[in-house]
Amino acid sequence: MVRRGSRAIAYIALGSNLNQPYQRLCQALNYIRWHVGEIRGLSDVVVSSPWDGSRQPPYFNLVAEVETLLTPMALLAMLQDIEKEMGRPVARPRWSARPIDLDILLYGEEVILLSALRVPHPGLYWRPFVLVPLLQVAPDLKDPVTGVPLKYFPGNNRDVLRTVVRASSLWTELRRSGQPERLGSSFSSPLFGES
Ligand code: AMP
Numbered sequence: 001m002v003r004r005g006s007r008a009i010a011y012i013a014l015g016s017n018l019n020q021p022y023q024r025l026c027q028a029l030n031y032i033r034w035h036v037g038e039i040r041g042l043s044d045v046v047v048s049s050p051w052d053g054s055r056q057p058p059y060f061n062l063v064a065e066v067e068t069l070l071t072p073m074a075l076l077a078m079l080q081d082i083e084k085e086m087g088r089p090v091a092r093p094r095w096s097a098r099p100i101d102l103d104i105l106l107y108g109e110e111v112i113l114l115s116a117l118r119v120p121h122p123g124l125y126w127r128p129f130v131l132v133p134l135l136q137v138a139p140d141l142k143d144p145v146t147g148v149p150l151k152y153f154p155g156n157n158r159d160v161l162r163t164v165v166r167a168s169s170l171w172t173e174l175r176r177s178g179q180p181e182r183l184g185s186s187f188s189s190p191l192f193g194e195s
Pocket of ligand 1: 076101102103104105115116117118119120
């Protein structure tokens with residue numbers, strides 16, 4: 001049974017650069033809606049080249065604001081279940097191409113420094129494909145560590161990004177989608193009982 005916490009606002013980064021990335025992002029949002037909590041905000045979808053300069057297909061990214069009852073560790077476990085369900089190999093080279101990547105950027109104002117979970121996500125401050133969509137959803141967010149508004153960090157640079165799908169289209173797509181496939185059999189949904 002997945003442990004419940006009190007209600008919290010979490011910001012989740014979604015990324016994909018394989019197997020029809022836009023469809024994968026929509027699919028992951030639908031899983032999040034059913035298994036993590038209510039989606040309260042969505043950014044546009046932005047496209048950028050792999051930040052490490054490798055010869056991978058371009059990355060599609062967006063950020064979702066989600067109200068969740070899951071604790072941070074339960075949220076991480078759930079996102080990893082969704083990644084697995086969507087075909088992300090368990091063993092893979094770090095920063096390899098992927099059908100879906102789900103990261104916790106912020107969880108309320110919590111600061112978490114565990115080996116399995118770091119919040120705020122360390123890449124948040126300098127990766128434009130994360131910080132720009134995050135600020136689109138919540139422009140006044142502050143870094144929970146220092147209190148400095150996130151808009152002042154170097155990742156707030158949209159020059160390297162291209163907007164390909166507006167958030168309004170994502171909302172339409174999400175409203176159209178029904179209940180997703182069950183997650184793996186070892187899994188039980190904290191929101192909707194046993195899956
Ligand atoms: P990646 O391949 O970049 O998705 O990294 C996955 C690993 O990062 C997993 O082993 C997670 O336990 C770890 N991790 C640490 N902090 C976070 C976070 N804020 N969100 C998601 N994964 C995290």
